[in-house]
Amino acid sequence: VQQIHRNRQYRELRSVVDKASQCIKITNQLVAIKRRSSRVHNTSPALKISIDELNSFLEQVTDLPCHVPDSALLQEHYVRIVEFTERCDRALSKKLTKSAIRRNAEGE
16 A cells, blocks of 8 residues: 555656656746847847747646746737737738729729
């Protein structure tokens, strides 16, 4: 019975260590991104990644068992980027539609 209890404790400890390692990995990614973007722009951090990459990174940060202080800010930026992209797509779609209508009217 004690052996079973020790095995369970070992598995629980291993799980906690794995989660802590994941926290460290994501934290190191955040630090690397911040350093790299600061060097590129000297002042304001900026990084060129796709929306899908940002979403994937946000999911990784959200799934961490530890608290990441900037996770709420990251989520807020992601939402703003997605909304901006959607507005741009709608505007471009309207412009293309108007352009197509104009070409059809001129061609007739």
